[in-house]
Amino acid sequence: MDGPVVDTDAPERRLHPWSWLFVLLQQLKQFIFPLIALLVFGARKSDDGDPWLAFAPVIGIAVLVVLAILQYFTYRYVIGRDGLTVREGLLHRSRREIPFSRIHNVVVHQSLLHRVFGVAEVRLESAGGQKPEAQMRVLGLRDALALEDLVRHQARGPAAIQAAASDEPSRARDATLLALSTAEVIRLGLISNRGMIVVAAGFGAAWQILPERMIEQFFRQGAKQAFGYAEQLHLGWLAGAAGVAALVVLALALVRALSVVLALLQFHGFRLSEDARRLMVERGLLARLRTSVARRRIQAWTLHEGVLHRWFGRRSLRIDTAVAEKAGQQDQRALKDLAPIATPEACDALVNHLLPQAAWPRADWRPVAASARWRLLLPTLTWLLPATALAAWHLGPWAWCALAWLPASAYAAHRQASRMGWSLDGHLVAVRSGWWSRYWRFAEIDKLQALRLSRSPLDHACGTASLWLDTAGASGVAAPLALRFVPEAEARDAFERLSLALAQRRLRW
Amino acid sequence: MQIDTDTPIPLAPTDAWQALPARGAWLAALGGAALLFPFAFPAFFVARATDMVSPWLAVPVAAGVGALLGAWVAVKRHRRTRWRLDDRGFAVRRGNWWQSETHVPISRVQHLDVKRGPLERSAHLSTLVVHTAGTRMAAVSLSGLDADDAERLRERLATQVDHDDAL
Numbered sequence: 001m002d003g004p005v006v007d008t009d010a011p012e013r014r015l016h017p018w019s020w021l022f023v024l025l026q027q028l029k030q031f032i033f034p035l036i037a038l039l040v041f042g043a044r045k046s047d048d049g050d051p052w053l054a055f056a057p058v059i060g061i062a063v064l065v066v067l068a069i070l071q072y073f074t075y076r077y078v079i080g081r082d083g084l085t086v087r088e089g090l091l092h093r094s095r096r097e098i099p100f101s102r103i104h105n106v107v108v109h110q111s112l113l114h115r116v117f118g119v120a121e122v123r124l125e126s127a128g129g130q131k132p133e134a135q136m137r138v139l140g141l142r143d144a145l146a147l148e149d150l151v152r153h154q155a156r157g158p159a160a161i162q163a164a165a166s167d168e169p170s171r172a173r174d175a176t177l178l179a180l181s182t183a184e185v186i187r188l189g190l191i192s193n194r195g196m197i198v199v200a201a202g203f204g205a206a207w208q209i210l211p212e213r214m215i216e217q218f219f220r221q222g223a224k225q226a227f228g229y230a231e232q233l234h235l236g237w238l239a240g241a242a243g244v245a246a247l248v249v250l251a252l253a254l255v256r257a258l259s260v261v262l263a264l265l266q267f268h269g270f271r272l273s274e275d276a277r278r279l280m281v282e283r284g285l286l287a288r289l290r291t292s293v294a295r296r297r298i299q300a301w302t303l304h305e306g307v308l309h310r311w312f313g314r315r316s317l318r319i320d321t322a323v324a325e326k327a328g329q330q331d332q333r334a335l336k337d338l339a340p341i342a343t344p345e346a347c348d349a350l351v352n353h354l355l356p357q358a359a360w361p362r363a364d365w366r367p368v369a370a371s372a373r374w375r376l377l378l379p380t381l382t383w384l385l386p387a388t389a390l391a392a393w394h395l396g397p398w399a400w401c402a403l404a405w406l407p408a409s410a411y412a413a414h415r416q417a418s419r420m421g422w423s424l425d426g427h428l429v430a431v432r433s434g435w436w437s438r439y440w441r442f443a444e445i446d447k448l449q450a451l452r453l454s455r456s457p458l459d460h461a462c463g464t465a466s467l468w469l470d471t472a473g474a475s476g477v478a479a480p481l482a483l484r485f486v487p488e489a490e491a492r493d494a495f496e497r498l499s500l501a502l503a504q505r506r507l508r509w
Numbered sequence: 510m511q512i513d514t515d516t517p518i519p520l521a522p523t524d525a526w527q528a529l530p531a532r533g534a535w536l537a538a539l540g541g542a543a544l545l546f547p548f549a550f551p552a553f554f555v556a557r558a559t560d561m562v563s564p565w566l567a568v569p570v571a572a573g574v575g576a577l578l579g580a581w582v583a584v585k586r587h588r589r590t591r592w593r594l595d596d597r598g599f600a601v602r603r604g605n606w607w608q609s610e611t612h613v614p615i616s617r618v619q620h621l622d623v624k625r626g627p628l629e630r631s632a633h634l635s636t637l638v639v640h641t642a643g644t645r646m647a648a649v650s651l652s653g654l655d656a657d658d659a660e661r662l663r664e665r666l667a668t669q670v671d672h673d674d675a676l
Binding site: 503 | 596597598606607608609610611612613614615616617641642643644645646647649
């Protein structure tokens with residue numbers, strides 16, 4: 001890298017010479033299904049004497065190669081004083097200015113193939129939108145790390161930029177906040193349900209891609225063979241039940257083992273570190289990923305403790321960032337897991353370190369209205385009663401035994417209602433809920449975007465209200481930041497306090 | 510609250526809650542009448558399955574009931590809807606049984622849309638959509654606003670946005 005890069009006429013840079021290969025691979029990934037279709041159906045047609053169709057895939061790939069090489073020659077970027085300028089395109093030219101101050105997240109990604117070639121993919125992400133601001137596929141590893149350093153140090157003035165550009169001793173100053181040992185990652189795999197998700201997704205994909213009858217036949221034959229085998233053994237029903245149970249246990253163990261493997265792949269060598277203003281995570285066994293986020297870009301926090309977490313004496317800490325996330329696509333690259341797994345004390349210490357004014361763990365939890373005990377039971381009632389009645393009508397009176405679920409869920413609702421709570425002060429709003437699987441969710445007041453006070457007819461009857469708080473970057477599946485079953489006067493008071501506080505403060509991203 | 514249909518309400522952005530002009534009620538009723546579909550479809554399947562009543566009778570009756578019910582609820586909600594713009598921000602209050610009060614602080618407004626469909630244009634009405642960077646309440650929309658009020662609201666909120674640039 002050359003000296004101070006401050007002028008607009010700083011040298012233009014290109015991607016790594018091997019970048020065309022990775023662009024090509026990416027394009028092949030996108031066109032893999034049309035290409036396979038061409039190969040399969042094209043080959044079949046060519047028997048009839050149309051030779052062109054046999055060449056179609058070859059032509060397609062050749063066109064993609066040319067496009068990839070063209071992209072290498074037309075993609076240029078300039079590192080200016082306050083931002084990055086990216087020029088690309090041959091016929092359709094575009095020039096994009098990206099101010100450093102708008103970049104919320106920097107991702108440096110290295111797959112196994114990237115590591116072989118000594119390169120990395122860099123993504124610069126801003127808030128909102130569907131696409132990253134810039135995706136550099138690929139840069140040499142040194143260039144990638146230098147660029148990452150530059151963005152990280154942008155706000156410290158040109159001196160820091162020089163220092164960052166000249167070499168990378170600055171990285172040694174980073175303080176490690178959390179590092180996971182291999183044993184800890186294995187524990188994470190045992191707790192998490194990644195394996196089950198992958199198996200389910202695999203089944204779904206197989207169902208869609210393979211011809212329908214193939215899977216059906218596979219299952220039928222498998223069942224027949226298993227049944228025949230069991231018949232041969234002449235087992236009693238007790239032994240049969242034991243066999244089935246053993247099979248189920250084996251399947252569960254296999255899924256957990258898969259979870260452990262996946263956790264090792266994703267989180268091996270997990271290290272969370274910070275420098276003056278950014279948090280950084282480095283992780284991955286085969287593909288290494290470095291991703292960073294400015295501390296002030298964190299929108300909301302979720303502390304979670306499931307049953308398995310409790311058995312192992314662990315919790316997990318996740319954050320929401322307002323970074324572009326492709327809709328519907330599970331993108332694991334954004335920095336979401338601050339602590340995939342850690343002891344409760346470590347999680348609390350981490351929150352306290354990053355949010356000093358939060359005074360975490362809080363002692364001022366305010367309880368919810370007593371009516372929550374039976375109102376939490378209502379969702380269960382609405383499906384359990386009709387489902388049981390329907391089952392009893394079809395299958396006979398034994399189905400009414402399903403109502404035995406009711407006391408259990410009443411107990412769960414009771415415990416959950418007594419654990420639910422909320423807390424609000426000048427800096428932070430927090431809710432906690434869940435009994436079997438517990439969570440704490442909190443956000444700085446500055447990060448709130450909108451408030452909604454709502455009351456249903458039941459709320460009118462019980463004298464309660466719900467206060468919904470909206471933050472940026474919250475995913476649809478995460479628990480909402482909502483104060484539910486709160487006595488109306490308290491909810492109105494909180495609503496007033498929050499709207500007053502928000503009017504006086506500016507949004508700090 | 511008194512509503513004069515001929516002259517628009519003079520908008521001094523006071524702290525008072527403002528109602529929507531009553532001439533938009535029929536538009537709201539039209540929107541609410543879409544409830545006929547969730548009524549008509551089950552009626553069709555139930556009629557086919559049970560043979561109790563001919564689908565030719567059940568479906569129009571159910572659709573009519575659904576449309577009337579939807580329109581009635583929509584007009585009631587329209588009458589109860591209030592909005593307010595003060596120095597704290599923009600607020601919308603809705604409903605009687607299912608009440609909600611949504612508050613968007615001015616500093617959190619990202620951008621604004623004023624939409625006007627052909628029907629709304631004929632009644633000199635507009636829909637104002639206030640966008641924030643949030644997720645569940647990323648767009649707070651209020652339809653049936655007087656068009657002049659909507660313009661003034663947009664100008665007021667937009668100047669605020671210019672003043673404190675969020676990003």
